[in-house]
Amino acid sequence: MTISPVTVDNFRSRIVSSDEMIDNAVRPETASFEQTLLSAFDKMNSKQQAADSLAQRMIVDPESVDVHDVTIAMAEAGLSLKMAQSIIDRMIKGWNEITTTR
Numbered sequence: 001m002t003i004s005p006v007t008v009d010n011f012r013s014r015i016v017s018s019d020e021m022i023d024n025a026v027r028p029e030t031a032s033f034e035q036t037l038l039s040a041f042d043k044m045n046s047k048q049q050a051a052d053s054l055a056q057r058m059i060v061d062p063e064s065v066d067v068h069d070v071t072i073a074m075a076e077a078g079l080s081l082k083m084a085q086s087i088i089d090r091m092i093k094g095w096n097e098i099t100t101t102r
Helices: 031-058 067-099
Strands: none
Touching: 031 067
């Protein structure tokens, strides 16, 4: 019995912008808010996937992975997720304050 790995589709590949996308590698200061946010989510996702990969390798072959590397990867993934949650919460709060007329 084989367990197939869980894969996450890269949602950025399906996003089409109305104007030409600016190459962030060349000029990161001209990146739009959308591009910056999507890039941050991609980095967070890659940290989550790296931590999952290390944890699976540790379960399958414990001698191939250092326990400290797994712990560090899981801590980085958890921290990046908490930061993303905080940013999303603040964005929603800011949007609600903008749309609410007092």
